[in-house]
Amino acid sequence: MEYLEWFKLVERFQRKFKEEELMSNESLNIGIILGSTRKGRVSPQVGEWVKGIADNRKDANYEIVDIADYQLPFFGTTDGNEPGIAAWNEKLASLDGFVFIVSEYNHSISGALKNALDLAREAWNNKAAGMVSYGSTGGARAAEHLRGICGELLIADVKTHPTLSLFTDFENFSTFKPAELHLNNVNLMLDQVVAWSGALKALRK
Numbered sequence: 001m002e003y004l005e006w007f008k009l010v011e012r013f014q015r016k017f018k019e020e021e022l023m024s025n026e027s028l029n030i031g032i033i034l035g036s037t038r039k040g041r042v043s044p045q046v047g048e049w050v051k052g053i054a055d056n057r058k059d060a061n062y063e064i065v066d067i068a069d070y071q072l073p074f075f076g077t078t079d080g081n082e083p084g085i086a087a088w089n090e091k092l093a094s095l096d097g098f099v100f101i102v103s104e105y106n107h108s109i110s111g112a113l114k115n116a117l118d119l120a121r122e123a124w125n126n127k128a129a130g131m132v133s134y135g136s137t138g139g140a141r142a143a144e145h146l147r148g149i150c151g152e153l154l155i156a157d158v159k160t161h162p163t164l165s166l167f168t169d170f171e172n173f174s175t176f177k178p179a180e181l182h183l184n185n186v187n188l189m190l191d192q193v194v195a196w197s198g199a200l201k202a203l204r205k
């Protein structure tokens with residue numbers, strides 16, 4: 001076989017492999033979880049930005065999941081029969097992976113996100129997660145706390161972690177204007193979340 005023919009054959013196989021990979025990932029559902037619920041929060045702006053980048057990839061189904069929609073009671077203060085708790089667990093169960101939008105509150109995650117994490121167990125297990133955090137130091141301290149929680153909930157948190165600064169990626173700490181340089185990191189993080197979400201699916205069968 002001539003070199004050119006060989007080259008074309010390899011190229012065809014590579015294209016087919018890529019198409020199959022994309023098709024198998026298409027069924028992955030990734031939830032972009034807004035990690036704050038306070039009035040005036042900026043997390044929806046950050047979540048929509050991540051979703052825009054994610055949707056362009058066409059490698060999974062991405063959706064915003066807003067904790068505020070579920071009206072979750074504070075863990076342990078009720079009998080646990082609220083429809084919001086069941087709906088929250090159902091939503092998480094329908095997802096193969098997560099991207100947490102993490103705001104830093106007192107060097108940790110918000111109470112609302114911690115409560116939402118506590119209100120489910122199996123629905124988190126054996127799934128992958130990425131984090132996009134923000135704060136005065138990029139929300140790094142909050143995200144590191146979240147990594148510890150992920151371990152306990154059997155959530156595989158990926159390495160790449162975009163960190164946004166309240167000083168340089170927001171105007172007046174309220175209007176989100178992300179610097180260009182974060183785009184690459186968000187895509188790297190999503191590469192890892194999609195790969196691990198696909199791989200971990202096998203564990204849950």
Ligand SMILES: Cc1cc2nc3c(=O)[nH]c(=O)nc-3n(C[C@H](O)[C@H](O)[C@H](O)COP(=O)(O)O)c2cc1C
Nearest residue numbers: 036038040041042043103104105106107135136137
């Ligand atoms: C109770 C509280 C504590 C906060 N503590 C921190 C902090 O420790 N470090 C930090 O960088 N920002 C801190 N901030 C600033 C938040 O990161 C900032 O307000 C951010 O916009 C919160 O996210 P949200 O708008 O999505 O709720 C705090 C804000 C609040 C309301």
